[in-house]
Amino acid sequence: MTKNNIDTIVDTVVSHIQEIMDQTFEIEASGRHVHLNREAIDSLFGEGYQLHQSKYLSQPGEFASKERVNIKGPKGTINDVVILGPERKDCQVEVSLTDARLLGVNAPVQLSGNIENTPGIIVMNGSKSIVLDRGVIVAKRHIHVKDTDAQRLGVKNQEAVSVKVFSERPLKFDDVIVRVSSKFETYMHIDYDEANACGYKKGVRGLIVKR
Numbered sequence: 668m669t670k671n672n673i674d675t676i677v678d679t680v681v682s683h684i685q686e687i688m689d690q691t692f693e694i695e696a697s698g699r700h701v702h703l704n705r706e707a708i709d710s711l712f713g714e715g716y717q718l719h720q721s722k723y724l725s726q727p728g729e730f731a732s733k734e735r736v737n738i739k740g741p742k743g744t745i746n747d748v749v750i751l752g753p754e755r756k757d758c759q760v761e762v763s764l765t766d767a768r769l770l771g772v773n774a775p776v777q778l779s780g781n782i783e784n785t786p787g788i789i790v791m792n793g794s795k796s797i798v799l800d801r802g803v804i805v806a807k808r809h810i811h812v813k814d815t816d817a818q819r820l821g822v823k824n825q826e827a828v829s830v831k832v833f834s835e836r837p838l839k840f841d842d843v844i845v846r847v848s849s850k851f852e853t854y855m856h857i858d859y860d861e862a863n864a865c866g867y868k869k870g871v872r873g874l875i876v877k878r
Contacts, residue, residue, distance in 0.1 A: 693873075695855070699760075702760075740770030743770050772803050840861070
């Protein structure tokens, strides 16, 4: 085999790998967290209180705050749960299935923002507390897709896809919901139970393998 033939094969392989990489996206593991509305923040921290940014998240405008709360269910309590900002219209508590069992709540697997038919919980900050009558969910795995990336990835809003995870414990996640918006950056979100199942490490990428 001549040097020119070898170079051609190498170039072809590199090009193919690059094509595959162009179809991948970063996966993030999302730990338990709380979203609060204005009324809840006022009750827990004082009227007019503003959350303090600790670090910005991958989605534009969203941040992890320095403030922490405890969440209490019928069977147990989880302390030091991060509040994500900015404030929302409705309160929402996102936990893993493992967390839900510890708390003693029957949290359904639903897309973030859908809190219909969900259990409530007590949210505490020191001596102050509020009782939420609903809002506890296990967030359904999903991909935030920037609108300009949707065509490249061949997906549309609310489509369910399968994603192959390239990690130390490679696996395929089915029934991953695509959420397309000009306000998003393209990242897939899984919870810590799912992250442990695939041997997640920061920087792990995924590829849509079936639609």
